[in-house]
Amino acid sequence: MPHSKGMRLRVNGIVQGVGFRPFIWRLATELKLTGRVFNDTGGVIVELNCSAAQAGEFAELMLQQLPPLARIDAMHQEALDLPVFSSFAIDVSQSGIVTTGCAPDAATCPDCLSELFQPGDRRYHYPFINCTNCGPRLSIIRQIPYDRASTTMVEFTLCAACQQEYDNPADRRFHAQPNACPDCGPHCWLETPGGEPVASETPFQALGEALRDGQIVAIKGIGGVT
Ligand SMILES: [Zn+2]
Ligand SMILES: [Zn+2]
Known part of the structure; x- marks a missing residue:
């Protein structure tokens, strides 16, 4: 793979389990930047095939448009040689020594509440409704990086409809790790x-x-x- 000069942003704070990677994916795609984003145990790494000025612009927009549950404590930017990526991708998490935080559980957001009380919605009255902006986080996580396989939700295999939401970058539940519905998620009794x-x-x-x-x-x- 050819390499060229690029930029790496390391972002620390509450950046896992809050829809941060999908948010970065959307932002980079909007700006037509190629590269990748991934969780590591210190936070989130964004690698971009771009100049320092473009990375600065990217970081500024990132700070302005942060997802509601995200919080940035520190950000470092460095120039380095990067592979020339053909698109922008969400990459697999990297493991190592854990230094990042995890978001606390968040109360049901207005979008989920309106689905919850909308007769005909597939999650009508489903008590475990959640999305990227709300739902359980810290209380279901077993280890960092925060991915579904590291949570108590690993036992519930996503149904086709939930999987589609999880895989669709335009969906509110894109990479929402606790995503669930009455067909595939936990039940109450x-x-x-x-x-x-x-x-x-x-x-x-x-x-x-x-x-x-x-x-x-x-x-x-x-x-x-x-
Ligand atoms: Zn929600
Ligand atoms: Zn489902």
């Missing part, structure tokens, strides 16, 4: 302290009734027990 399932079509209503009756309940989500 009620059980007695002894582990006996309680038959109920509407577990949350039954839960409310149990609370009203003065019973004690524990709620276990994909991130742990409340």
Whole structure:
């Protein structure tokens, strides 16, 4: 592969699990820059076939348009020899000594809330709805880099519809690691302290009734027990 002068940006902060790589992909594609982005254990690395001035412009736009859950603590820019890439790609994560942080879990975002209460939506009343801008993060991660295989969601194989969202850079759920739906994701059910399932079509209503009756309940989500 031919090489030429390029730029590498190292970004540290809360940049994993917040839609940062898809965001970088969109920005680079919009600016018609080639290169790649990948997570490493220190944060995110962006490599661009471009001049220092173009990289500066890229960094400025990046800071202006950050995804809602992302936070940048430090950024370093260096010139180096890079392969000449034919497009901009999201590359595999690199492992090593962990120094990056992970985002905390985030409350359901307005877009997900409107789907949640939209009759006919495929996630209508689905309690585990989430997207790149909301949902569980820290409580489901087992190790960094933050990829689905490193989370408790690894046990749930994405259905075709969810996989399509996950793979589509234009979708709000592009690379959303906890992406799920009623067909492929976790379900909720009620059980007695002894582990006996309680038959109920509407577990949350039954839960409310149990609370009203003065019973004690524990709620276990994909991130742990409340
Ligand atoms: Zn959301
Ligand atoms: Zn699904």
